[in-house]
Amino acid sequence: MRTAVDPPAQGGGEDESAGAPTGSSPRSTAVRELAAEDVFAALDSSQRGLSAVRAHDRLQRYGANELPRARRRPVWRQLGAQFTDLFAVVLIVASGITFLAYRLGEPRDIGTLQLAVAILGVVVLNAGIGFAQEYSAERTAQALEAMVPHTCRVLRAGERQEVSARDLVPGDVVVLEAGDAVPADCRVVEAHELAVNNAPLTGESNAVSRTAAPVAGGAPLDARNCVFMGTDAVAGSGRAVVFATGGETEFGRIYRLAAAAPRQKTPLQIQVASMARRVAGLALAIGALMFAVRLPTGQSVVTSFVFALGVMVAMVPEGLPATLSVSLAIGVRRMARRHALIKQLLAVEALGSTTVVCTDKTGTLTQAEMxxxxxxxxxxxxxxxxxxxxxxxxxxxxxxxxxxxxxxxxxxxxxxxxxxxxxxxxxxxRWRVLGDTTEGALLVVAAKAGTDxxxxxxxxxxxxxxxxxxxxxxxxxxxxxxxxxxxxxxxxxxxxxxxxxxxxxxxxxxxxxxxxxxxxxxxxxxxxxxxxxxxxxxxxxxxxxxxxxxxxxxxxxxxxxxxxxDPPRPEVTDAVTAVRRAGIRIVMVTGDHPLTGEAVARRVGIVRRPDPVVATGSRLDAMDDEALDTLLAEPSELLLCRVSPEHKMRVVTAFQRRGEVVAVTGDGANDAPALKHADIGVAMGASGTDVAREAASMVLLDDSFASIAAAVRLGRAVYQNIRKFLVYLFSHNIGELVPILAATFAGFPLVPISAVQILAIDLGSDVLPALALGAEPPEPDVMDRPPRSRGERLFSGAVVGRILFLGGIQAACVTAVFFWHVVASGIPFDDFTKDTPVYREAITMVQAGIVLSQFFNALAVRTDRQSVLKVGILSNPPLLAAGGFGVALMVAISYAPPLQAVFNTAPLDAADWALLAGLGTLPLLADEARKAWLRRAGPAKGAPR
Known part of the structure; x- marks a missing residue:
């Protein structure tokens, strides 16, 4: 904040002198210390206000009275970002090399070209799905924009006029009455019992009186002779001279503070990125190893590369990005039905891992109505x-x-x-009060007593x-x-x-x-x-x-x-109980008085013990980071009162240093920096300011804290479902990879399953069942479990063990089927070509075996310990329909001549299908036996849900 203004033109005349302020708005601490009659000269205005000409000139100089719009990535950048996912990069490189192999091959193999196009098609499909989901969520969020009042009353050349708030300039004389929204930062020069509600800036719910008398310097928001953009006049009337507009206001200062705060990555973002790096690295390493093993055997470079590419494609879960995006989008839609708008898809899952909720008081826990x-x-x-x-x-x-x-x-x-x-x-x-909220409460109680x-x-x-x-x-x-x-x-x-x-x-x-x-x-x-x-x-x-x-x-x-x-919302108490039962710590962070904050906290159940820890902003100022960490580490109930935006953001950062996943709620501009810096920022949609909604990753359309409890429940369900379809997707990758490795070490010259077949399985047969798993409803006890730690891996030991268990059964079955069919033909390995009928039948059986086993695998992974018979095999109709579609597609690939040409497959007879169906049930039967053993062994200990 600047501490002085340039020399003004005398008397507020019509001419702008060379000494008039230029550049940005002349906000100044000095005007607070001046007598009311001296304020006009300091701001180069007069009691009659500005003329139209001077107002126009200043508008050109200072700009419109509006906050800068957040910079949004162009659509093409949003779409382009979908192609930077590590899986996408690996597949794009693989497609490019495959296309190069097609161009260099003599003669050129049309199958190699088909493979290159198919891999690129997978990338485009995944990118399209991810972009569509995020773009839709962002456009919905933009519909919430509206904060600064549209019009205000000013004196221009001595006449009272109503002008657009965006046209307000420094030096304008604003006329305020009870019920008016303050359009800019102003110095009060005339006050008749004027009182304002500063809650959007300070979080304090009580109205504070304003005066025209000079005050000593201090914190800007403590100046009793100033009013600030984003607040409301609740009583009395007055006049004030504008000294700061747009981004130069206190509101704008907090906006810039929020914009500077980095957006935190969610736990799922971190874990998916880590998983992608490991899987992609392993796929490239094994692919390179297979290429090196096959090349010395006398096969061509192109043939060896296509073989190695099959290994890479078998290890990369091509359907995962699309499945993850759509699964999160399902969570978004479910939350929207509970009045929670998610602006970022990955924020859905972040709610499920939340360990601390820092909530404000006014308007979030309370109704903001005395x-x-x-x-x-x-x-x-x-x-x-x-x-x-x-x-x-x-x-x-x-x-x-x-x-x-x-x-x-x-x-x-x-x-x-x-x-x-x-x-x-x-x-x-709804009913509302025009004037002081305390007086409004008295009018209401008199009416309740029968007073007309x-x-x-x-x-x-x-x-x-x-x-x-x-x-x-x-x-x-x-x-x-x-x-x-x-x-x-x-x-x-x-x-x-x-x-x-x-x-x-x-x-x-x-x-x-x-x-x-x-x-x-x-x-x-x-x-x-x-x-x-x-x-x-x-x-x-x-x-x-x-x-x-x-x-x-x-x-x-x-x-x-x-x-x-200010009464608590009626639904908040039950919501607080649910959140506490889920093992989530609730910390009230408010700008209000400690006694008021503690009283509300007790009413809603945040405080239950007789001795909560109550810390004020001044106490936080006296603490270094180590002392603050010690305070937050105490298991006692904690209330933070009389805090500033900087305090709130510092508290969030301190919790994150301790490994907590922090959700922050808020509605005022003062909450915006913390909302953006938190792992999950939750803004109020109905009463919240535009700055808060812009900074948050989630908006409560009904302003109800109860929606947070519902969102946490759904967020936890999303994480559980992600684990379910990860087990489902990666288990069949083992079934695709093991036959290829077995063929290599057995000296078989061809792949037991081609890259194009693998893509058909990953996208044609696996994506829809995975999506159906992602739509499984929350389990009944999901809110009775503690939140997982930030350090818990998506691929825990139990998850990896289950992938290896189910995938190993599939791999053993299809590998045995392939070699049984090849060896039973009596044809030497070296005589096989890709056009050999027996080979085409064998690779068809491998593909069909994986598809059928995945159908039963989808039923198995719906639960971790509970029998699928108890849940009900028919209780998820979309899953059955999706599995049926995959089987039907496999039948078409086996029998339809056009698809036979693309996938190099052959028709199977009834005995083949019967054998494959019998083997396909083995993963389900084996997993049911595992679940029964776990149930007999005792309660779950950190098992994946």
Whole structure:
């Protein structure tokens, strides 16, 4: 932030002097320290505002009042990125070399060309599927954009005008009233009980008053004579001079902080990248070894290469990228039905591995609507039902406190706006308050008690007001009451009770005794200890419509106390319980007061113990990284209050240093840096700011914390399903690879299965069943397990063991079938060519054997320990249909002449099919035996699900 502005033109005249500020907006700490009348000169403006010409010139100089749009990759770059996947690179290189082999071969083999085209087709198909899924998710997310108010009221050449907020410039005089959104950073020069809600920037839910008086320097957001873009005026009115627009605002500063934060890779991204490197490296190494082994046997370079290529293709799971993308997309759609929009596909799985949730308070756990929950009078509490600004619910035993609530409602400047009467986006279908939220809560509780607010205001019109100030901590209004007048007073209990001499409870009026005072103090303390904001209400009869303030606020008659809070969302408690049961730690991170934060945390179940650790931003400032790590390592319940955006991001980084997978929730611009830096950033869609939604990788369309619990459940299911189809895909790769290796060491001159056949299996027969496995619903106990650690590998020992177990059975069967068919023919190995009928039948049996065994393998991998018979063989119809399609495709490859020409296959007879079907059931039967043994052995210990 700049600390000075250039010398201004004098008097705010029509000419822009050479000394006027140029470049970016003249935001300055100095304007806070100036008297209101000096602010105009410092910002080169006047009380009449700017002229149209000067405003236009400044718009050209400073630019539009809008945040810079996030740079999005062009579509062609997004599509191109799909071809940089390591599997894609390996296949592209293999296709290129195969095409070169076709060109150099004499005579040219059309089968080699078909192989080159087929491999390239696989790459294009995978890229198309991945791009379509990510592009669709991104376009949906862009539909949420909208934050800065569209219009605002300014003074231009002394006339009040409504202009587009993007046309606002430094020096403009903005007119603010209750309910207005603040369009830029401004210095207040005139304030009439002006109060703003700074929650989008600070996270603090209570309204804060503004003044036109100069204040000493300090943190920008602490300046009581400034208002900031993205906040709202909730009470009073005033005028303010713009000193910063667009990216130069505090909102813009946080936006830049968020943009600078690196996007973290999800655990699945890291593990898939590691898996791809290892599989690709192993495939290249074994392929090179096979090439080196075959070349000295006298075969041509092209033949040896095609053989080695078959080995490589057998080891690369070509269908994995497409299967992974579509499986994640299925998770995205399921989450969308639970009001959670996923902007990045891999964020789906990241939710399943989350170990810590850092959640803000206002608007996420609470409804951001102050609500009276308790009225106290005459020693008796009167609970209030209903939450929010909707005047439904009731006050228990309302008759004794109806006068108290009538007086409290009269002493308010706020207005209750019913549905359909607001022009603010998103508010047409709900009640809202225009003005201070505390006063709004008083209006609502009065209506619940049966008070007709309009009739009371008409019967007792206001004639005088003594506004609230921080010294008196009181507000007083004077109303005509028949032939006399009545002062209605509300304020802090300590200040107001000290001015009372009488008490009126249940219609009985008498002196306020020492015992009564002690009872009121005790009741106020009890309400405050529950996290409620407490106000006292009193009145006094007057003879004059214009009494002195001291007279109106002395010798008062106490009516009682009102306790209110920003209520938790009703569904949050169950969601918090579910998240805790899943072994996920919840840490509240809020800009609010520690007492308020702890009270809400207790209500929703985040805090259950009597001694949670409560740390403020100032305490975090005093800690080095080692001390912060020690604090976060404590097993106690943790609340972080009065924190800044920098604090929040530092906490996220510290958790990640400890190996935690961190999810961060937030709705304000102050949350954006942490949202982006977290492993999974969760923004609010309805009430959240554009900056927060842009930084997040997930948006809750209903703003409900409960959707996080549902999303974690679905995210865990996605990871389980990914493991299922990895076992399914890689097990048959062993069945493809082992026959080729066996043929090499047995001295057979041809491959038992060609690269084109392998591609047909990987894409034609395996992808659809793998997708059906990826759509398996979550298992019932998925939220009763602890989250996996960040270091847990996708290919754990149990997963690899199961791949080898199932794949080894398939490999043994098809290898035996191939050599049985070849040896039974009586033809010497050296006499075989690819056109030999027996060879064509043998490789057809190998391909068909793998397809049939994979059909039964898909049923086996649906569960790890539970019998598939208990789950139900028919309980996943898409899986059966997908397996049936693969078998039908294999039948077509065996019998259709055009496909026979492409794959070099031959028709099989009924006995062949019967043999292959019998062998194909062996993986399922063997796995059922393994599961039965595991169930007898005892509970699972980290087995893959």
């Amino acid at each position: 609500t009276v929950t308790q009225v106290w009078a005459g020693g008796a509490p009167h609970p209030v039902a209903g939450v929010g600004y909707t005047p439904s619910g009731e006050v228990f035993d309302a008759a004794p406190v109806r006068e108290l609530l009538r007086v409290a409602a009269l002493c308010c400047n706020a207005r209750l706006v019913p549905p359909g009467c607001s022009d603010r986006p998103g508010s047409r279908e 607010l309009g009739a009371e205001e008409e019967a007792a019109p206001r004639v005088t007001e003594f506004p609230f100030d921080s010294d008196r901590k009181l507000m007083t209004t004077v109303h005509k009451n028949g032939a006399t007048y009545q002062a209605c007073v509300k304020g802090a209990p300590g200040e107001l009770v000290a001015r009372c001499t009488e008490v009126e409870w249940e219609g009985r009026r008498g002196p306020l005794t020492a015992e009564d005072r002690a009872a009121v103090v005790a009741a106020g303390d009890a309400l405050a200890s529950r996290g409620l904001r407490v106000l006292a209400v009193a009145r006094r009869e007057l003879d004059s419509p214009r009494p002195a303030q001291a007279e109106a606020e002395s010798a008062l008659t106490l009516l009682g106390l009102v306790g209110m809070l």
